[in-house]
Amino acid sequence: MQSTLAADRIGRRCGSPLRWPVSLNLHSRTERIPRFINSIKCEQAFSPQACVSSGFSGPSVPADSWYASSTPIPRHVESVKIAMLEGKGRGLVATHDIALGEVVMATPPLVLVTSPLRQRPSGELVVDEILERKLYGSTWFSVLYDGSSRSSKAEFQLAPADALGNGSHSLIPEPVDVPRRAQPPEPVVVSMSAAVKALAAASATSPAKKKGFLASRSSTGRRGKGSAAVTASKGGQGSAIPEALPLPDRREQTRLAKVVKFNCFGDDTEDLAACECRGEQPRGHIGLWPEFALFNHSCAPNTTNYVIGDSMVVRACRPIRTGEEVTICYLGRPQLLPFSRRISILSDEYGFECNCTRCMAEQAHFDKVADVYLELFEDVNEKLGPAFLEARAAGDLEAIGELQREVQSWLRRLYGLFRKTLLAPDVRHYVIASLYDAYDLLFSCAAALGQGEDSSSLQASLKAIEAVSAGSDLHVLLAVRHLDCTVQQHGHDSALAGLARQALRRAHIARYGPVSEELMSKLIALNRKFHVES
Numbered sequence: 001m002q003s004t005l006a007a008d009r010i011g012r013r014c015g016s017p018l019r020w021p022v023s024l025n026l027h028s029r030t031e032r033i034p035r036f037i038n039s040i041k042c043e044q045a046f047s048p049q050a051c052v053s054s055g056f057s058g059p060s061v062p063a064d065s066w067y068a069s070s071t072p073i074p075r076h077v078e079s080v081k082i083a084m085l086e087g088k089g090r091g092l093v094a095t096h097d098i099a100l101g102e103v104v105m106a107t108p109p110l111v112l113v114t115s116p117l118r119q120r121p122s123g124e125l126v127v128d129e130i131l132e133r134k135l136y137g138s139t140w141f142s143v144l145y146d147g148s149s150r151s152s153k154a155e156f157q158l159a160p161a162d163a164l165g166n167g168s169h170s171l172i173p174e175p176v177d178v179p180r181r182a183q184p185p186e187p188v189v190v191s192m193s194a195a196v197k198a199l200a201a202a203s204a205t206s207p208a209k210k211k212g213f214l215a216s217r218s219s220t221g222r223r224g225k226g227s228a229a230v231t232a233s234k235g236g237q238g239s240a241i242p243e244a245l246p247l248p249d250r251r252e253q254t255r256l257a258k259v260v261k262f263n264c265f266g267d268d269t270e271d272l273a274a275c276e277c278r279g280e281q282p283r284g285h286i287g288l289w290p291e292f293a294l295f296n297h298s299c300a301p302n303t304t305n306y307v308i309g310d311s312m313v314v315r316a317c318r319p320i321r322t323g324e325e326v327t328i329c330y331l332g333r334p335q336l337l338p339f340s341r342r343i344s345i346l347s348d349e350y351g352f353e354c355n356c357t358r359c360m361a362e363q364a365h366f367d368k369v370a371d372v373y374l375e376l377f378e379d380v381n382e383k384l385g386p387a388f389l390e391a392r393a394a395g396d397l398e399a400i401g402e403l404q405r406e407v408q409s410w411l412r413r414l415y416g417l418f419r420k421t422l423l424a425p426d427v428r429h430y431v432i433a434s435l436y437d438a439y440d441l442l443f444s445c446a447a448a449l450g451q452g453e454d455s456s457s458l459q460a461s462l463k464a465i466e467a468v469s470a471g472s473d474l475h476v477l478l479a480v481r482h483l484d485c486t487v488q489q490h491g492h493d494s495a496l497a498g499l500a501r502q503a504l505r506r507a508h509i510a511r512y513g514p515v516s517e518e519l520m521s522k523l524i525a526l527n528r529k530f531h532v533e534s
């Protein structure tokens with residue numbers, strides 16, 4: 001899942017360092033990230049009031065309180081229900097019309113491993129915690145996807161929030177004949193430094209023949225000295241360890257590893273502005289949020305997601321109709337690669353052929369832009385990008401100027417093709433998003449040369465990112481830079497600055513929900529501080 005699922009892809013979504021300047025990150029992804037759309041309609045997106053009142057029939061989910069000091073995040077799953085979807089197994093569809101920025105899901109983790117900022121813990125630590133805490137006793141492990149088509153056919157429903165109270169999650173299997181405990185253990189949170197110490201201590205004393213995720217465990221399945229410091233979740237719940245539950249056999253262990261591979265989500269950071277508002281230290285993390293794991297993927301999803309507190313929060317990044325599938329993106333930073341690369345990653349890591357709206361559109365129109373599309377991508381990645389790094393390290397401004405002109409010339413050719421082939425605006429946005437590396441390189445060249453922002457490239461990339469990844473951290477920071485650049489070039493009261501302000505509000509509503517004016521200003525200022533000024 002968004003930077004979820006396949007252990008290695010986990011967390012690539014948002015904070016993965018870019019090859020050149022690091023001027024930008026992609027939304028995390030989180031990564032995981034599902035979606036296919038067009039730009040969000042201004043009128044719908046613009047008014048927080050409209051967001052709140054349009055079609056939200058579920059319990060009212062307040063926006064501001066979630067960004068107040070360490071407020072617990074209430075579980076919310078009523079906006080979606082499980083459906084069987086052709087070629088995808090189970091998925092989640094909207095139970096009512098959902099407005100931009102509205103919470104689609106907020107769900108606590110079954111297990112969460114945290115780490116210092118900019119580090120993403122390994123998926124193995126999740127497996128280890130599941131074994132240590134005997135979380136494999138949870139019903140979730142009998143219904144989550146494990147790579148087999150059989151596992152994606154288990155039918156169940158999400159239990160309504162009011163049936164469980166805050167901080168819990170559960171499911172109602174149908175039929176109710178699952179031979180495991182119906183209630184999962186409480187979520188656990190463990191800090192990576194403690195978990196890594198425990199792994200190191202245990203592997204130093206473990207018999208060499210033990211392999212795989214049991215390698216760090218003693219023969220009783222319990223860790224010895226140096227055991228990870230599992231803490232109660234922020235909701236204040238401890239974690240019960242059912243002592244009677246036997247360790248899983250080898251076949252069950254293999255299945256458990258697969259469930260973690262396909263269903264975990266990780267990232268190297270939480271949302272910096274949200275953490276600041278909540279008075280929390282941002283962390284790297286990896287975890288299993290079982291209800292969140294039911295979202296399918298799209299390369300242009302209709303939601304964005306990230307961790308607040310310990311909960312996974314999913315918000316609509318464009319309006320979603322009743323019955324429409326709700327998606328996230330599994331890819332992280334690779335979401336901004338050409339369709340052929342995305343398709344191959346998803347096939348290798350998740351075992352499915354992506355046929356989302358964006359992949360279909362890029363493929364259908366590929367012949368119109370093929371001359372430039374892949375050539376530009378390869379040139380940027382194999383030649384121009386590395387040359388930029390070398391020139392910057394050598395302080396060779398002349399070489400950087402040459403590279404800048406070369407990228408600009410490529411982009412002129414691309415726009416020429418757009419005009420000649422009358423490519424529809426949504427397809428242009430998809431193509432530009434898939435060539436984001438070229439824009440990033442252009443921004444880096446300008447920064448290295450001490451030039452101001454290139455407003456037309458900034459605007460083109462902002463629109464493209466809004467089309468494929470609205471509400472991502474990249475969307476938010478491009479919107480901040482675009483407004484600042486527009487104000488500088490056209491003045492604070494210009495019409496263009498007004499439009500840039502609307503775009504900035506849309507980005508923040510998609511990410512944080514329909515918050516008050518006061519909180520919106522605070523979040524914008526924090527995002528400017530964390531992502532632009534620094």
Ligand SMILES: C[S@@+](CC[C@H](N)C(=O)[O-])C[C@H]1O[C@@H](n2cnc3c(N)ncnc32)[C@H](O)[C@@H]1O
Binds near residue numbers: 005144145152153350
């Ligand atoms: C985390 S699970 C998502 C929920 C899953 N469909 C289920 O039934 O539990 C990830 C798996 O769902 C399937 N999947 C997700 N997105 C898909 C898509 N866009 N097309 C086809 N299969 C998809 C793939 O098998 C993938 O490995």
